[in-house]
Amino acid sequence: MDLRFGDEQERFRREARSWLESNVPSPKLPSLDTPEGFEAHRAWERTMFEARWSVVSWPERYGGRGLGLLEWLVFEEEYYRVQAPTRVGQNGIFLLAPTLFEFGTDEQKDRYLPPMASGEEIWCQGWSEPDAGSDLAAIRSRAERGGGDWVLSGQKTWCSRGAFADWLFGLFRTDPEAERHRGLTYFLVPLDAPGVTVRPIAQLDGETGFAEVFFEDVVVPDAQVLGEVHEGWGVAMATAGSERGLSLRSPARYTEAAGRLESLYHQRAGDHPARAARLGDAVARCLVDAEAYRLHTYWTATKVLAGGQVGAEASMNKVFWSETDLAIQRTALELLGADAELLDEEDRPGAWLDGYLFALAGPIYAGTNEIQRNVVAERVLGLPRP
């Protein structure tokens, strides 16, 4: 075991830090779940892309730097360190892109990856349906052959960023006779295609970037099928592994939040010594947990670099990061007391309240934690299915 980064990695870290420090937008961008905020975040993706920081681990021909997983983790640490904007393109670059690299044709990679990297095309995920949440294989949205193309109909929901996104990647049933995990196909669909209707949904935190998407006879050519026809389940599961595990929620997100919690603790300890004393252990526990997640991720990354695969273990990560995030946000609110709701926007305690409300979604999205625990029990521990 060796926890030291190499000279190359340290040099890369310094370069990333220096660029981010002089380029991160200030003041902070408006919420990306508003039309103007969304466009501001898109412009930030473009700025990063032009300096080749938007997708450092991708090959150079698609706009990356051809770097490895560890460099990506280093970049993420630096990115969160300066509290840079939320990646509006994250569903594309972190979830769809790994799947494109694994299953896409060369034409598809050339067509979709560069505009994804530059923020020109922002993607949302189209998996869940009103009657297919945890039981994803129950999806009923269909794709049928018609005039040499595919014709899509049905409804998708919980599409984060769906209200403003340009494209959707999703699963549609292409063989209704097949066993339910078969007969599904993975499609890439532009949201401005005739027959697509996007309806925003108000979320618990008051934002409306979420959407449900309706498809009425939407025509999609064969070139927009990712992977083999009827084999979409396997393709989608590759994406789910990325979402739960390494790429969507890099540990830097939580070590940075835990670091802010630590600063808040010091700020508040003087004015509210009793409260700080009561919460000192909880703050320490949050730091230890965030650090443990970081270490566990390095472990996973080491395994991947040695040729291993992130499989069902990703579900362990998902349970841990979502619960750690909630603990961090909740502890911050307790430290703030009533101030969490009373202080005005300039002092930004509101950020903790927003963070808390968003963290409430963590145990639900990317597969509920109940399902993740089933996955760990059945696929890692080998316990029998019901």
Next chain:
Amino acid sequence: MDFELSDDEAALAEAMRRMCQSRFPLERVRAGEGRRVVDADQWRALAEAGVFSLRLAEDDGGAGLGTAHAAVVFEELGRALVPGPLVATHVAARIVKGAGTGEQLVGLVHRPPMGRVLPVVVADLASLGAVLVVDEQGVHQLPPEALEAEPIDHGLDPLTPLWRLATIPEGAVVADAGTARELWRDHLVLSAALLVGMASAVAELATEYAKQRRQFDRPIGSFQAVKHLCADMLVRAETARASVHAAAVTIDQPDVGDALRAGAGAALLASDAAVANAKACIQVHGGMGFTWEVPAHLYLMRAALVSRGLGRAQRLAEVVAERL
């Protein structure tokens, strides 16, 4: 950056596991229940395997290995519930002559700061050749007979005899305050390694039982409530293990972080993992879990004892919090 076990770390862990399986099968360990002295043959076997000397320099009769190697060794010892003052003797080997070779068993006591309440509990006193007391001044060495100790008849762990100390004499200072901090830090990390081994052992025990035990015509492991108990056990053990390995590596590579903070954090996670997993293991075993037929209770008792020796979760959090 490489967080997998190196080939020789993995080989050492494997060798230690085999040694434990042949020398410390559970029925042999349990034969020692209620005994107040450490089995000399067993102790010699541990010494021959290098448990106490592996971090000593080769010139001092050791293997010159690092704390990361020691951590994987102690994880296996914890998994097998090997009794005796393992961690104390190992960390004392750099100070007490004969500890590394197994000739001397050593106890380690953390003197409570002024104003904190005694008594302090010490394990395996009847077998000890020396007691090290660490405090803010440094490391003090005492012969065991210098301690005014009262045996505790019914200690928590039937495999660990305990004595209560009403006072701790000063003793001769044998090392400085810096060494005292290092001993305590290493003690934290290697005890945490024992706890991670225990946390994994009970997770495996519970998972196996859940696969075999049938109710309602199916294995109880097919029920979601039982599955989630098992999944949580695995998550706790794995995150604690990452933390313990990192703390051990931080001792070996001081430039990567604050080793005491990492050690206290690792001890906090490992204590929680071992105690919570042992409780969950008892729960998965149902009524059997509450009997002495199933070893789950032995893990719970040992985990409680070891984690209390680390100063309880709350004090560990204080160590982290003080270094915030």
